[in-house]
Amino acid sequence: MTPLTPMPSDAILKPTHLPLVEIRDLRTHFFTDDGVVKAVEGVDLDVHANRTLCILGESGCGKSIMARSMLRIVDSPGRIVDGSITYRAADGRTVDLAKARLGSKELRGIRGQDIAMIFQEPMSSLGPITKIGKQITETLLLHRKITKAEAKEIAIEMLNKVGIPNPAERYEAYPFELSGGMRQRAMIAMALSCEPRLLIADEPTTALDVTTQAQILDLIAELKDELAMGVMLITHDLGVVAEVAEDVAVMYMGRVVEKGDVYSIFENPQHPYTQALLKSVPRIGGERRRRLPAIRGMVPHPLARPSGCPFRTRCDHAMAGVCDVEVPELTEVGGSQVACFLHDTEVANG
Amino acid sequence: MSAIDHSPAAIADAPAAPILLGPWALMWRKFKRHRIAYASLWLVGFIYVLALFGNFFAPQAHDETNRRGIFVPPQAIQFIHRAEDGSARLQLHVDALRMKVDQATMRRSYEAREGEIIPLGFFVKGHPYQLLGFIKADRHFFGPKNPDDVAYFLGSDRLGRDILSRIIIGTQISMSIGLVGVAVSLVIGVSLGGISGYYGGWIDNVIQRVIEFLRSIPTIPLWMGLAAAIPLGWPPLRTYFIVTLIVSMIGWTSLAREVRGKFLSLRNEDFITAARLDGLSDWEVIRKHMVPSFSSHIIASLTLAVPLMILAETSLSFLGIGLQPPIVSWGTLLKEAQNVRTIIEAPWLLIAPGTMIVIAVLALNFLGDGLRDAADPHAQ
Amino acid sequence: MLQFLIRRIAYMIPTVFLVSVVTFAIIQLPPGDYLDTLAAELADAGGLDEGTRQALADQYGLGQPIWVQYLKWMRGILFHWDFGISFEKNVPVNDLIWDRLGWTFAISILTLLFIWMTALPIGIYSAVKKYSVGDYVATFFGFIGLAVPNFLLALVMMYVAFKYFGQSVGGLVSPEYIDQPWTWDKVVDLLKHIWMPIVVVGTSGAAALIRIMRANLLDELYRPYVVTARAKGMSEFQLLMRYPVRVALNPFVSTIGWILPTLVSGEIIVAVVMNLPTTGPLLLRALLVQDMYLAGSLILIVSLLTVLGTLISDLLLAWIDPRIRYQ
Numbered sequence A: 001m002t003p004l005t006p007m008p009s010d011a012i013l014k015p016t017h018l019p020l021v022e023i024r025d026l027r028t029h030f031f032t033d034d035g036v037v038k039a040v041e042g043v044d045l046d047v048h049a050n051r052t053l054c055i056l057g058e059s060g061c062g063k064s065i066m067a068r069s070m071l072r073i074v075d076s077p078g079r080i081v082d083g084s085i086t087y088r089a090a091d092g093r094t095v096d097l098a099k100a101r102l103g104s105k106e107l108r109g110i111r112g113q114d115i116a117m118i119f120q121e122p123m124s125s126l127g128p129i130t131k132i133g134k135q136i137t138e139t140l141l142l143h144r145k146i147t148k149a150e151a152k153e154i155a156i157e158m159l160n161k162v163g164i165p166n167p168a169e170r171y172e173a174y175p176f177e178l179s180g181g182m183r184q185r186a187m188i189a190m191a192l193s194c195e196p197r198l199l200i201a202d203e204p205t206t207a208l209d210v211t212t213q214a215q216i217l218d219l220i221a222e223l224k225d226e227l228a229m230g231v232m233l234i235t236h237d238l239g240v241v242a243e244v245a246e247d248v249a250v251m252y253m254g255r256v257v258e259k260g261d262v263y264s265i266f267e268n269p270q271h272p273y274t275q276a277l278l279k280s281v282p283r284i285g286g287e288r289r290r291r292l293p294a295i296r297g298m299v300p301h302p303l304a305r306p307s308g309c310p311f312r313t314r315c316d317h318a319m320a321g322v323c324d325v326e327v328p329e330l331t332e333v334g335g336s337q338v339a340c341f342l343h344d345t346e347v348a349n350g
Numbered sequence B: 001m002s003a004i005d006h007s008p009a010a011i012a013d014a015p016a017a018p019i020l021l022g023p024w025a026l027m028w029r030k031f032k033r034h035r036i037a038y039a040s041l042w043l044v045g046f047i048y049v050l051a052l053f054g055n056f057f058a059p060q061a062h063d064e065t066n067r068r069g070i071f072v073p074p075q076a077i078q079f080i081h082r083a084e085d086g087s088a089r090l091q092l093h094v095d096a097l098r099m100k101v102d103q104a105t106m107r108r109s110y111e112a113r114e115g116e117i118i119p120l121g122f123f124v125k126g127h128p129y130q131l132l133g134f135i136k137a138d139r140h141f142f143g144p145k146n147p148d149d150v151a152y153f154l155g156s157d158r159l160g161r162d163i164l165s166r167i168i169i170g171t172q173i174s175m176s177i178g179l180v181g182v183a184v185s186l187v188i189g190v191s192l193g194g195i196s197g198y199y200g201g202w203i204d205n206v207i208q209r210v211i212e213f214l215r216s217i218p219t220i221p222l223w224m225g226l227a228a229a230i231p232l233g234w235p236p237l238r239t240y241f242i243v244t245l246i247v248s249m250i251g252w253t254s255l256a257r258e259v260r261g262k263f264l265s266l267r268n269e270d271f272i273t274a275a276r277l278d279g280l281s282d283w284e285v286i287r288k289h290m291v292p293s294f295s296s297h298i299i300a301s302l303t304l305a306v307p308l309m310i311l312a313e314t315s316l317s318f319l320g321i322g323l324q325p326p327i328v329s330w331g332t333l334l335k336e337a338q339n340v341r342t343i344i345e346a347p348w349l350l351i352a353p354g355t356m357i358v359i360a361v362l363a364l365n366f367l368g369d370g371l372r373d374a375a376d377p378h379a380q
Numbered sequence C: 001m002l003q004f005l006i007r008r009i010a011y012m013i014p015t016v017f018l019v020s021v022v023t024f025a026i027i028q029l030p031p032g033d034y035l036d037t038l039a040a041e042l043a044d045a046g047g048l049d050e051g052t053r054q055a056l057a058d059q060y061g062l063g064q065p066i067w068v069q070y071l072k073w074m075r076g077i078l079f080h081w082d083f084g085i086s087f088e089k090n091v092p093v094n095d096l097i098w099d100r101l102g103w104t105f106a107i108s109i110l111t112l113l114f115i116w117m118t119a120l121p122i123g124i125y126s127a128v129k130k131y132s133v134g135d136y137v138a139t140f141f142g143f144i145g146l147a148v149p150n151f152l153l154a155l156v157m158m159y160v161a162f163k164y165f166g167q168s169v170g171g172l173v174s175p176e177y178i179d180q181p182w183t184w185d186k187v188v189d190l191l192k193h194i195w196m197p198i199v200v201v202g203t204s205g206a207a208a209l210i211r212i213m214r215a216n217l218l219d220e221l222y223r224p225y226v227v228t229a230r231a232k233g234m235s236e237f238q239l240l241m242r243y244p245v246r247v248a249l250n251p252f253v254s255t256i257g258w259i260l261p262t263l264v265s266g267e268i269i270v271a272v273v274m275n276l277p278t279t280g281p282l283l284l285r286a287l288l289v290q291d292m293y294l295a296g297s298l299i300l301i302v303s304l305l306t307v308l309g310t311l312i313s314d315l316l317l318a319w320i321d322p323r324i325r326y327q
């Protein structure tokens, strides 16, 4: 992969226009028989149009649940218990997705049309006994006033665009006739068929081989530029982040612990967790594709959240009497925002 | 990569994770939450106890006829006895009955005899019997205090036999047919299903064809054909075993299918490959690793098979080609209620054994369902 | 698809052969034969004299080795469409059975429709509204339906119909219409009667299918592809029908394979109780008096038609589920 070259400075600058989606203090909990799993516990995040936001974090930290909360597709016993997800539509109206009634026309209109999602499991995310073509045209016919023939035309064009050979033939294929990579491409074609304003991609390449991974990521990047859409990419792969991200948010136990543009995060990580995550990447421009490194200790059981800062049990800088008492809020440090008492001026000053 | 630190200090700080339970304990906990299933477990247990100590629980001898007690309707148990002088006292009893025959219509009816009652009590002396087949006894759980009195709590049949006692004695046959039949099914089903799934290939093919064949022919005509071949003169015990065999002939197929499916999916699991690489023989692999991993499913399927067999026996005996009198089973009891005229005259002949069957089958179904849900790790 | 069809039909041939052998073996099982039964019945009238006995035995090939009898019977069926003769009634089996078989299968197929029409919507409702009051009610009735044996339900319904509605009991038409030509009134009368066996035979099957549909659908309802469909913006009803229900329908369709035999079984036993002019009473009587060709033909044809039904259900399944078709 090509090393990161410094981008023109205006690309790094925060966009001045309003964000596409503003998530504020989002809390999504699972009410299980064993107790309440706080999968998302107070997330603040902005997603911008025409930018790629990468979400980083260990397995189980709530990335997928956060993304699903945005579309209100969290399965029971999960429920958004607090917070807001403000979506700004093309005409400037805003909708709080967190409070929209499930099944309402408004919410259904946004799903698939304005915000589309690609899922983690390419194998099982397509209807098993429905033709690929039908699954794509379905979305089109749902959101647009076009005829079936037109929808078919668009769908075939879309399949072509995502690099599926023989699209007209594949249109008639069933998912089980396609390889994993092809299925994921079909998923992308499906998600992009309505030209959404925001694409949420939840580890779209985890199940694929390296070459296909690269192709699919390139494809997403290309389509992002073409449609000027916002992209929210969930991944474990630091190489991918370095390559495609403009913004990065790092999550730990259902909270965003650090967020900022990719340069601030990679060059100057502030949170001990981010630092630990990035430790294995010696310097920017060096070796890229690396899995998340192991960090001291284990992630606490979801039912046994530590008091105060959730990371304190594994943190080398944990301060007794401070970190176990209060939950740190995100504060501006340098180019990024960090939730850590090390950077809290009040605490630092004593 | 930073090394994983196992120092106690790092771990001690983290709150303890909830304790993990073993698979059986987990299953039991899940099962107990299924309240109907849990209650059914008790009910089924109670029914089997009833069967085991049938003679003790039956107030009368089940085959004792009584010419003065033909088609007696169920008698209500009363608590307060009012003597002639007007004083009332607590005394469990039923009315003493007098039979009246309307000479014109030849219809029988019963009326209470003035001032006469049949006192009832617990642990009363009654007809002698052998508890569990070898202990001589004459105490009964509940019944008339005077061994010469009769009380029909659920009515009597055309020979004046006590329906309640007959149902209790019938429980022995009907409930045990389910158990014995299931045992037969278990042996055939698990071995054939296991062979089929473990070895695959042509053996699997043959067994699958046989199962398909057995399942594709309607059971009742097949059973009827087989059962009709049982000579009427055979001793009851032999008839009983043959009927059980006939009834279990179908039950094993579904079990074999299930076992085969499990074997197929397990065969390729890593822990089985590992066990085989460890040098365990096929049999050891099956016994030590495969069977434990689906025994809970088998228990659930078996529980669900019991009611099917009970129903099958009942149907055959009802048609008159299964068990024959003098064997008493719920099916042979219902045979007494075969035509509408009898039912209209004596509905209890239908209602009492019918209710018993429905209760037993329901309880077993609930129990099996609860077990299956509990055995399924994915079910919530 | 054609290949699939040919393969399935080829599979059927050994089954059909086995069915005929097993049938014949079963009717041969009882010790003695019809002549013994006849002799016993005629015992009071001086018994069966040896000459008549020999003549009858020759006529029917009795006393020959079993496989010869089997071959004779089979040859008659295959080449002359002759199922033999009913000893008891002394008429060809052909004259006795077809009307009755027709009714048996008419009732069985109507019952199948009844089962589908009730089980499908109730099962879907039960799964989607899991643990709702409606689900509990459906589950409860489902369990009751499974727990009540067919003949018991038949007796109860006859009792209720007679006692509270004064309806004539048993049969498919009221006594005054028996042997009458078909008229509109007779059809109406038939409809008034036929629903009862259909409901009686269908209840346990419907109960079973409700539970199967519910379980199948619950399996599918939380799959990722359902979430995908939801994320597309489809309404819940739309996505339910287009995705999980379609997938859950497959195992449901394949249940016809085994439900048909149980329906035929149920119909036979209910027919005995309700005294319907179908296979049941005839078969029972034939078995009891060892009228072996009659009994054997009935078992054979009922089994064959059921095997055929299973084949149709398999084809239907392959038609719905591309995964099976392409195997």
Ligand SMILES: Nc1ncnc2c1ncn2[C@@H]1O[C@H](COP(=O)(O)OP(=O)(O)OP(=O)(O)O)[C@@H](O)[C@H]1O
Binding pocket: A030, A032, A037, A038, A039, A057, A058, A059, A060, A061, A062, A063, A064, A065, A066, A075, A076, A077, A078, A120, A302
């Ligand atoms: N159905 C559920 N019931 C209970 N807890 C759940 C459920 N689904 C998710 N969780 C919990 O929510 C937390 C976050 O899960 P999530 O799927 O968002 O993780 P993730 O960050 O996407 O992990 P990965 O990188 O492995 O995909 C986990 O701790 C998990 O235990």
Ligand SMILES: [Mg+2]
Binding pocket: A063, A064, A065, A120, A202
């Ligand atoms: Mg995830």
